[in-house]
Amino acid sequence: MNFDPDLLDKLRNSRHLAVFTGAGVSAESGIPTFRDALAGLWAKYRPEDLATPEAFLRDPAMVWQWYASRRAAIAAIHPNPGHHAIARLGQLLRRLTVITQNVDGLHQAAGSGRVLELHGNIHRNTCFACGREATPEEAAQDATPPLCQGCGGMLRPGVVWFGEALPAEAWRQSVEAVEDADLFFCVGTSSLVEPAASLPRLARSLGCAVVQINPDATAHDAVADFILRGKSGEVLPRLLD
Numbered sequence: 178m179n180f181d182p183d184l185l186d187k188l189r190n191s192r193h194l195a196v197f198t199g200a201g202v203s204a205e206s207g208i209p210t211f212r213d214a215l216a217g218l219w220a221k222y223r224p225e226d227l228a229t230p231e232a233f234l235r236d237p238a239m240v241w242q243w244y245a246s247r248r249a250a251i252a253a254i255h256p257n258p259g260h261h262a263i264a265r266l267g268q269l270l271r272r273l274t275v276i277t278q279n280v281d282g283l284h285q286a287a288g289s290g291r292v293l294e295l296h297g298n299i300h301r302n303t304c305f306a307c308g309r310e311a312t313p314e315e316a317a318q319d320a321t322p323p324l325c326q327g328c329g330g331m332l333r334p335g336v337v338w339f340g341e342a343l344p345a346e347a348w349r350q351s352v353e354a355v356e357d358a359d360l361f362f363c364v365g366t367s368s369l370v371e372p373a374a375s376l377p378r379l380a381r382s383l384g385c386a387v388v389q390i391n392p393d394a395t396a397h398d399a400v401a402d403f404i405l406r407g408k409s410g411e412v413l414p415r416l417l418d
């Protein structure tokens with residue numbers, strides 16, 4: 178894949194690169210993308226049916242087990258060359274901010290220092306009633322779901338469910354990073370979930386060069402200045418060559 182010299186020039190001279198990622202960046206690690214995540218016994222559900230406070234209240238054990246099965250899948254895999262290339266770019270460039278929709282923690286596992294988790298992290302748990310962050314021991318109790326040792330409420334995964342607000346600080350810092358960036362990578366996301374999907378549009382509206390990295394077309398091809406059609410685990414390492 179030959180890259181547009183203008184893109185390589187912008188990357189080499191970037192003062193601040195913002196890298197916005199979705200499930201696609203973890204696909205080559207063996208984690209099915211959000212659309213494909215509902216395989217096997219979960220196949221009859223839509224993500225929006227399970228990742229909501231209503232679903233949790235309706236059937237807390239089922240939702241807890243879904244997250245437990247995803248946590249187990251994530252524990253068995255490793256970051257891929259796409260994650261590592263982003264971490265390497267973070268060492269080479271003056272400033273790089275990762276803004277991720279992923280809850281798997283693989284950017285941090287690959288060594289990326291500045292990672293803003295817009296939709297939380299599946300390895301953390303909080304109390305659905307009092308909001309307290311639970312200890313790993315509490316979350317390991319043999320109950321589905323385990324109960325909070327503070328108030329006795331049910332523990333829930335530390336992710337943002339549909340209908341819930343994004344973490345205010347992560348969102349504020351993400352908008353700030355997009356406003357400061359001179360280059361914006363949109364990697365492995367279908368960009369269908371709001372307000373996260375507004376960030377590529379914001380970047381474009383601020384005159385930031387937008388690069389889309391995805392094997393398929395997405396809603397954000399229209400705001401991209403450069404479209405790299407391929408898998409992030411193959412395209413990103415080549416950008417470092």
Ligand SMILES: CC(C)NC(=O)[C@H](Cc1c[nH]c2ccccc12)NC(=O)[C@H](CCCC/N=C(/NCCC(=O)O)S[C@H]1O[C@H](COP(=O)(O)OP(=O)(O)OC[C@H]2O[C@@H](n3cnc4c(N)ncnc43)[C@H](O)[C@@H]2O)[C@@H](O)[C@H]1O)NC(=O)OCc1ccccc1
Nearest residue numbers: 199200201210211212339340341342365366367370371409
């Ligand atoms: C479905 C959608 C229309 N619904 C929403 O956007 C809703 C509602 C909404 C709000 N504003 C709107 C405006 C318009 C319409 C709807 C809304 N948004 C919300 O509910 C948000 C919260 C949304 C967050 C939900 N949580 C997630 N995840 C955590 C949980 C969990 O993980 O279980 S969202 C989850 O789904 C999304 C999945 O998208 P992708 O990551 O892009 O994955 P996908 O599978 O779709 O695509 C993969 C892509 O990768 C590509 N690919 C595949 N292989 C590779 C490869 N190898 N390399 C590169 N790319 C690859 C594929 O081609 C594809 O393009 C991600 O964001 C992911 O985090 N909250 C909120 O609005 O709250 C209000 C509020 C405000 C104030 C106070 C109180 C309340």
Ligand SMILES: [Zn+2]
Nearest residue numbers: 304307325328
């Ligand atoms: Zn509690």
